[in-house]
Amino acid sequence: MEQQVKILAVDDRYENLLALNSILASSSYDVISLQSGEEALRYLLKEPADHIAVILMDVQMPGLSGFETVELIKQRKACQDIPIIFLTALSTSIEHVLRGYHVGSIDYLFKPVHPKMLRMKVDGFVNMHLNHQKLKAQSELLHKRTLDLEETNRKLAEAEEKLIEQNLLLENWVEERTSELVDAHEKLMNSQEHFKKMFILSPSLMAIRRLPDLTYLDVNESWKQHTGYGDEVIGTALNLLRDDLNNSTKYGDIVRNEKVRYVTKSGDIRTALLSTEIIDIEDENCLLHVAVDITESLRFETEMARLAQLNLVGEMAAGIAHEIRNPMTTIRGFLQLFQENDRHMQKEYIPIMLEELDRANDIITEYLSLAKNKQSYQRPESINRIIESLLPLIQAEAVMSGKHVNGQFGYCPEIQLDDKEMRQLILNMCMNGLEAMSIGGTLSIETYQEPEHVVLLIADQGSGIKTEHLEKLGRPFFTTKDEGTGLGLAICYSIAARHHATIEVSSSPNGTTFFIRFPLHSK
Known part of the structure; x- marks a missing residue:
């Protein structure tokens, strides 16, 4: 249901408002009676401006005059296009008429107003308002259809662009595949060259073994220096690496930093961290061994741990000796005193001696409480x-x-x-x-x-x-x-x-x- 068109009638005299309502009575629009400029401004702040076809404004009113009210109305963007007709019985001079037009009115009528003329003017503005609303709706509909058409054109353009792109991709596919194959071959050659340099110069022990028979294909210089075995192992399946349980490393196992032992050609047993990886060399699966010798590091750690334990034992022994020496010194002094004096002193000093012995016992008890293996009842x-x-x-x-x-x-x-x-x-x-x-x-x-x-x-x-x-x-x-x-x-x-x-x-x-x-x- 469409919103009914409204006409604002602003006059401080109630009888004038009744006359305007009587003249303009119609089912096509609603006449809103307001008795001051302030009331008209409040109404326009609350109600949508596009529902108002025309404003009939009295010039002479207490408070805000008609001119002042219209000036404030026109300052609001939403109300700038509302037609305003001034009605007055007093301000009939040409200066007032010009001021009315200046502040934004569209007509200036003198009271008493001819009813039929006023009705015709208002009907004209109402029809103009309704036509404007229809044009506005049609414009919005046209704008929406224009946007839809633009969106359709955009999608068509995108589809055309995609089709062109696909054609270009299809045309370039053979060229790109050829270029990729050439690049891949160059990268493969470079990668093999880098791997070869890294393999030869690496400080880690490295060996390449064929799968599944585990025969040696190559070993690097570090392998030869640490194990003593060189080219004589190429083509053999000799396995020098053993785990902590003295088991040979299993066929094809992938391990990461596993501790192993190996026996050198001279018979020395050394320790290393072994990592393995399956690699592809000339379309053949191979097992890469990389081992880091940690024999010297383990010896150093073992020696440091032993020295740390000896140092801790020394500190604890010194602490216990220091704490227990005091009560022992007291007891020894009293025993020497008993030896040199009469026995009647025994009753006086024995409690002190017992107290010192208890103190020494408490120190030993507290020391035992430090034990990690002490039973805890949780x-x-x-x-x-x-x-x-x-x-x-x-x-x-x-x-x-x-x-x-x-x-x-x-x-x-x-x-x-x-x-x-x-x-x-x-x-x-x-x-x-x-x-x-x-x-x-x-x-x-x-x-x-x-x-x-x-x-x-x-x-x-x-x-x-x-x-x-x-x-x-x-x-x-x-x-x-x-x-x-x-x-x-x-x-x-x-x-x-x-x-x-x-x-x-x-x-x-x-x-x-x-x-x-x-x-x-x-x-």
């Missing part, structure tokens, strides 16, 4: 439950030293834990954190879940750990405390290793944070 446990059971003890220790403890425990599922070892780890780290802070500091204990881990965070507000000490954390007998054994944190690292957990450290002058990440799924 079962599904809640890390939050373990921390909450230890929290009163940690808080009591903090209160005694004038410090604070802050705990935030997020949801964490049960994971495989050894209850006793976890208590030892948590207490050791929390006590270290409390000792690192001055009075008034806060120790933070948090737990939360990551996609693959449950995380335990322990953070202090101490002065931090020096950069040169960070890489030594967890090393047995390394400590920055005056009376520490250097085993506490090392034990924590050992417990974490037995739980397949990792420990990360972040330190600054404002404090140190330890992140212990436990895997959600046991390994």
